[in-house]
Amino acid sequence: xxxxxxxxxxxxxxxxxxxxxxxxxxxxxxxxxxxxxxxxxxxxxxxxxxxxxxxxxxxxxxxxxxxxxxxxxxxxxxxxxxxxxxxxxxxxxxxxxxxxxxxxxxxxxxxxxxxxxxxxxxxxxxxxxxxxxxxxxxxxxxxxxxxxxxxxxxxxxxxxxxxxxxxxxxxxxxxxxxxxxxxxxxxxxxxxxxxxxxxxxxxxxxxxxxxxxxxxxxxxxxxxxxxxxxxxxxxxxxxxxxxxxxxxxxxxxxxxxxxxxxxxxxxxxxxxxxxxxxxxxxxxxxxxxxxxxxxxxxxxxxxxxxxxxxxxxxxxxxxxxxxxxxxxxxxxxxxxxxxxxxxxxxxxxxxxxxxxxxxxxxxxxxxxxxxxxxxxxxxxxxxxxxxxxxxxxxxxxxxxxxxxxxxxxxxxxxxxxxxxxxxxxxxxxxxxxxxxxxxxxxxxxxxxxxxxxxxxxxxxxxxxxxxxxxxxxxxxxxxxxxxxxxxxxxxxxxxxxxxxxx
RNA sequence: GUCCCCAUCGUCCAGAGGCCUAGGACGUGGCCCUUUCAAGGCUAAAACACGGGUUCGAAUCCCGUUGGGGACGCCA
Numbered sequence: 187x188x189x190x191x192x193x194x195x196x197x198x199x200x201x202x203x204x205x206x207x208x209x210x211x212x213x214x215x216x217x218x219x220x221x222x223x224x225x226x227x228x229x230x231x232x233x234x235x236x237x238x239x240x241x242x243x244x245x246x247x248x249x250x251x252x253x254x255x256x257x258x259x260x261x262x263x264x265x266x267x268x269x270x271x272x273x274x275x276x277x278x279x280x281x282x283x284x285x286x287x288x289x290x291x292x293x294x295x296x297x298x299x300x301x302x303x304x305x306x307x308x309x310x311x312x313x314x315x316x317x318x319x320x321x322x323x324x325x326x327x328x329x330x331x332x333x334x335x336x337x338x339x340x341x342x343x344x345x346x347x348x349x350x351x352x353x354x355x356x357x358x359x360x361x362x363x364x365x366x367x368x369x370x371x372x373x374x375x376x377x378x379x380x381x382x383x384x385x386x387x388x389x390x391x392x393x394x395x396x397x398x399x400x401x402x403x404x405x406x407x408x409x410x411x412x413x414x415x416x417x418x419x420x421x422x423x424x425x426x427x428x429x430x431x432x433x434x435x436x437x438x439x440x441x442x443x444x445x446x447x448x449x450x451x452x453x454x455x456x457x458x459x460x461x462x463x464x465x466x467x468x469x470x471x472x473x474x475x476x477x478x479x480x481x482x483x484x485x486x487x488x489x490x491x492x493x494x495x496x497x498x499x500x501x502x503x504x505x506x507x508x509x510x511x512x513x514x515x516x517x518x519x520x521x522x523x524x525x526x527x528x529x530x531x532x533x534x535x536x537x538x539x540x541x542x543x544x545x546x547x548x549x550x551x552x553x554x555x556x557x558x559x560x561x562x563x564x565x566x567x568x569x570x571x572x573x574x575x576x577x578x579x580x581x582x583x584x585x586x587x588x589x590x591x592x593x594x595x596x597x598x599x600x601x602x603x604x605x606x607x608x609x610x611x612x613x614x615x616x617x618x619x620x621x622x623x624x625x626x627x628x629x630x631x632x633x634x635x636x637x638x639x640x641x642x643x644x645x646x647x648x649x650x651x652x653x654x655x656x657x658x659x660x661x662x663x664x665x666x667x668x669x670x671x672x673x674x675x676x677x678x679x680x681x682x683x684x685x686x687x688x
Numbered sequence: 689g690u691c692c693c694c695a696u697c698g699u700c701c702a703g704a705g706g707c708c709u710a711g712g713a714c715g716u717g718g719c720c721c722u723u724u725c726a727a728g729g730c731u732a733a734a735a736c737a738c739g740g741g742u743u744c745g746a747a748u749c750c751c752g753u754u755g756g757g758g759a760c761g762c763c764a
Binding site: 194195196198228230231233234292294296299303306307308309310311312313314315338339340353356359360361362364365366367369370372373374375377379380381383384399400401402403404405407425427428430432434435436462465466467468469471473475492493494495496497498499501502503504505506508512553554555564617627628629630631632633635636637642643644645646647648 | 689690691692693694695698699700701702711712713714715722723724725726727728756757758759760761762763764
């Protein structure tokens with residue numbers, strides 16, 4: 187039998203990184219063993235499900251590179267893949283259970299149920315369904331229905347049984363049916379409830395391994411019983427330990443970013459997020475950590491998945507991201523960083539030449555930054571040069587007004603007046619001549635040059651930054667880039683600003 | 689409260705009875721590189737939760753305690 191796995195999100199919000207990890211583990215298993223990866227939308231909660239979040243989840247999954255073989259948008263032989271489009275199926279299986287007396291109508295009100303739960307808790311009993319409607323006769327039931335009541339349908343959990351299932355990551359897990367209340371399988375409004383819909387769907391879609399979060403482990407015995415009552419064979423289950431925040435509480439908003447969309451907008455690369463997520467609760471072995479997704483799939487195995495919850499560590503994510511930033515194609519990074527420039531107040535709509543320029547500038551930014559978001563400020567000196575503003579800073583003005591610094595700037599202006607466009611070598615020549623004229627060297631030579639030419643006290647290596655400035659200054663307006671002031675003009679403007687200020 | 693799951697450096701993993709004076713990675717400290725900030729290289733500190741067993745021998749097996757997490761919804 188070929189392997190079939192699925193990821194089944196409910197479209198009630200953003201794709202959470204914890205869920206993304208669940209999707210990833212399913213995907214890795216499928217891709218590592220020529221299996222089928224199914225995407226199913228669990229939208230039976232009509233109140234909270236939206237098409238917008240379904241679209242967002244699909245988009246995020248695609249961004250991560252997790253593609254599916256069957257799903258709501260691509261179809262497949264076991265569809266439809268939205269639970270809201272499978273209602274008739276649940277209806278007919280519910281009738282079957284009712285007919286076999288494996289299920290029964292329940293008329294209990296929410297208020298009644300709440301009261302029962304309080305009562306049970308108060309007496310130290312498990313907070314499960316009291317069984318009020320369990321023994322209603324067929325006559326009583328039909329009488330109440332004709333009278334206009336709208337009952338839900340509950341599954342009858344058999345008494346006195348031991349339910350054991352073998353979890354692929356944990357081994358045997360055992361529950362006594364005494365601690366399991368009869369679950370609702372169809373709500374009063376006719377829609378199926380989770381425990382029922384998953385079983386029907388996983389069975390009909392011929393899912394062979396159900397890999398999901400540990401929060402579902404206590405649902406599993408109910409589902410195993412449901413498979414049995416429906417005459418289906420249960421799949422293999424695997425429950426993944428949850429992803430926690432730094433304080434070991436479930437990862438949530440107060441810990442910072444939690445959704446895939448947020449990490450994307452902060453400038454993490456999809457391959458970095460994927461690689462990092464795979465490292466929580468699993469190890470590729472051999473001491474390797476930085477591996478592309480297909481290699482991850484090749485090495486993945488459920489048996490090697492850890493049993494304990496893992497803390498999401500954004501520092502380590504950043505380290506992984508730095509790695510992928512370093513090996514990424516510069517023009518791809520240039521494209522990807524566009525939104526961050528816009529957000530930083532540097533609007534641009536570059537053409538091919540503009541992108542090529544940005545890509546060439548990437549070398550001095552992407553290797554020294556955690557995230558794409560930071561590229562914009564790392565390269566801001568190219569587009570935003572304002573000596574007067576720079577000298578408004580007290581310490582900057584004091585520093586640059588010193589005779590030594592001033593001499594360097596003056597010499598720089600004069601040398602630049604005679605210099606052509608600066609490339610790396612030309613810049614070195616100019617720097618050397620300034621050095622000879624001022625007999626300044628090291629920091630006292632290069633620092634003033636840096637401030638004069640970039641308007642900043644720190645930034646990328648001047649060897650890279652200075653040529654980039656002149657390269658950018660030559661860009662035609664048609665390149666769609668903000669105007670870039672050349673080195674010669676910068677030096678002159680800086681000296682003027684310096685004289686004005688003193 | 690009841691049931692279930694889990695327990696190695698601050699964090700993520702390796703370790704499947706002797707190879708462990710417990711290994712790697714992130715982070716942290718130090719050093720180096722360096723015209724700045726980063727990045728990078730090297731290096732150091734840092735853990736088997738506790739208590740009982742089993743065994744010639746336990747981080748590894750068993751039991752208990754403690755701690756953490758999950759579930760107990762007409763949410764999924």
